[in-house]
Amino acid sequence: MNVNIQIKQAIEDYFIAIGIPKSKSKLLSNQLTNIPKSYFEEDNDWWNHTSIDNVFGNEAIVFSSRISVPKIQQFVLDTGIIPEKIPLDKFNTFGTEAQELEDYMFNFIWYTPADDKPIITNTPIIVLKEFSGIYRVLDGNHRTTVAQQNKDKFIEAYTITEDDLFNNHLFSSDYNERVRKCLQLYIAEAKKLGY
Numbered sequence: 001m002n003v004n005i006q007i008k009q010a011i012e013d014y015f016i017a018i019g020i021p022k023s024k025s026k027l028l029s030n031q032l033t034n035i036p037k038s039y040f041e042e043d044n045d046w047w048n049h050t051s052i053d054n055v056f057g058n059e060a061i062v063f064s065s066r067i068s069v070p071k072i073q074q075f076v077l078d079t080g081i082i083p084e085k086i087p088l089d090k091f092n093t094f095g096t097e098a099q100e101l102e103d104y105m106f107n108f109i110w111y112t113p114a115d116d117k118p119i120i121t122n123t124p125i126i127v128l129k130e131f132s133g134i135y136r137v138l139d140g141n142h143r144t145t146v147a148q149q150n151k152d153k154f155i156e157a158y159t160i161t162e163d164d165l166f167n168n169h170l171f172s173s174d175y176n177e178r179v180r181k182c183l184q185l186y187i188a189e190a191k192k193l194g195y
Contacts, residue, residue: 008033011061015186018057019193024185028056031182032063039175049172050138052130054183065180066172067165069139072126075168076158083124085154088147091137109157111137114145124156131162131184 008029015025049066056062092108109127125140137144140157147155162180164170171177 014057014060018190018195020186020189024189028182028186031178032061034175036173036175038173052136052180054179056183056186063179063182065176065183067128067138067170067176068172071168071170072138072160072165073123075164075170076126076160081158081160083156083158086127086157088144088152088155091144091148091155106133109135109137111144112141113148114142116142124158127157127159128165129159129161132187135159 011033012025012029015028016022020028048069050069051064051066054063054065086109090107090109091111093111093113121143123140123143125143126138127140128136128138130136138160140155144155166177166181169177171180
């Protein structure tokens with residue numbers, strides 16, 4: 001599904017306006033706006049997919065990437081990653097005022113507290129180390145919430161990286177992977193410009 005030409009041009013113009021070279025601005029705009037119809041038909045439930053917002057600029061443009069929970073679960077089993085015990089005081093919730101302070105963000109593993117009745121397992125949670133250095137829970141927000149409520153001291157977690165996501169195609173679709181790669185390109189270009 002192609003996004004309206006005006007929207008595509010507006011996104012390209014935004015990237016050019018902040019100083020990204022025209023060729024890379026066009027590439028980013030084309031990659032982000034060439035949304036396959038299947039993207040809108042994907043099952044976007046919490047149990048099978050987790051979503052990461054890819055923010056381009058100061059929330060001027062946001063595209064989400066969905067990661068397949070069954071794929072990441074299978075990946076940690078297949079690769080034999082050893083879970084580690086992580087102190088629960090290292091976790092913080094998204095949406096707190098602290099999120100505004102960039103340095104503060106790197107001191108925590110971020111999770112989304114669950115407010116529905118969880119199905120609890122003893123399976124370690126799965127944490128992603130993003131290319132920016134920020135850590136977030138991909139699988140296990142319910143388990144983390146319950147552990148916090150029970151005032152546990154530790155929780156077991158597998159840690160994976162964005163390279164693991166890309167190298168093993170753990171996104172829900174090629175488009176979701178492409179959007180995340182666009183964010184990496186955008187950040188690399190923004191850093192060159194001093195942002």
